[in-house]
Amino acid sequence: MSTAYQRQQKILDCLSERESCSIQELSELLSVSTMTIHRDLDKLADDGAVVKVHGGAILRPTTAPATEYASACPMCQQIVREQLAFVLQFDDESSKQACCPHCGLMMLNMQNPTLILATDFLHGNKVNALQATYLIKADLKTCCSPAVIAFASTEDAERFQQGFGGEMMNFSEAKSFLSSTHAPPRNM
Ligand SMILES: [Zn+2]
Numbered sequence: 153m154s155t156a157y158q159r160q161q162k163i164l165d166c167l168s169e170r171e172s173c174s175i176q177e178l179s180e181l182l183s184v185s186t187m188t189i190h191r192d193l194d195k196l197a198d199d200g201a202v203v204k205v206h207g208g209a210i211l212r213p214t215t216a217p218a219t220e221y222a223s224a225c226p227m228c229q230q231i232v233r234e235q236l237a238f239v240l241q242f243d244d245e246s247s248k249q250a251c252c253p254h255c256g257l258m259m260l261n262m263q264n265p266t267l268i269l270a271t272d273f274l275h276g277n278k279v280n281a282l283q284a285t286y287l288i289k290a291d292l293k294t295c296c297s298p299a300v301i302a303f304a305s306t307e308d309a310e311r312f313q314q315g316f317g318g319e320m321m322n323f324s325e326a327k328s329f330l331s332s333t334h335a336p337p338r339n340m
């Protein structure tokens with residue numbers, strides 16, 4: 153048995169020896185499930201120590217500190233992390249970046265963007281937010297609570313849900329979920 157802290161140390165050791173480690177390798181190395189490794193990597197990614205990539209992780213390059221390209225979320229003023237960023241683009245070519253789909257979907261109550269992009273939580277690529285699948289209230293810590301994360305593929309969302317729970321929603325369901333839980337009731 154190893155504590156989460158010990159495992160995370162070992163993951164960092166592995167990553168500093170080699171440039172990247174797959175989740176599979178780490179799970180064999182540490183004799184824990186891949187889901188445990190996922191959680192450890194999430195924690196490390198939260199701390200800004202590693203960057204999750206498809207199927208594994210790499211050390212965050214020290215030459216590019218998180219603050220260098222970080223901007224603050226217009227809704228909650230938290231730092232926007234690449235992995236969760238939710239982008240609203242407007243027809244005058246300006247754009248606003250929310251920290252995560254949680255804030256991003258709420259911003260849509262006040263904004264009228266021409267293009268909305270969510271970040272695929274597993275792969276880190278930007279996807280059309282209208283077509284993304286959202287996992288709400290999954291058991292993981294993100295900038296905002298409840299956690300709202302986006303996936304390009306429904307299968308990825310389902311697989312993630314098996315490990316982390318939460319409710320799967322499409323764009324409009326997620327948007328109305330957030331309006332109903334966060335906006336003041338209309339008739340008051
Ligand atoms: Zn925010």
Ligand SMILES: [Zn+2]
Pocket residue numbers: 228230251252253254255294295296
């Ligand atoms: Zn957020």
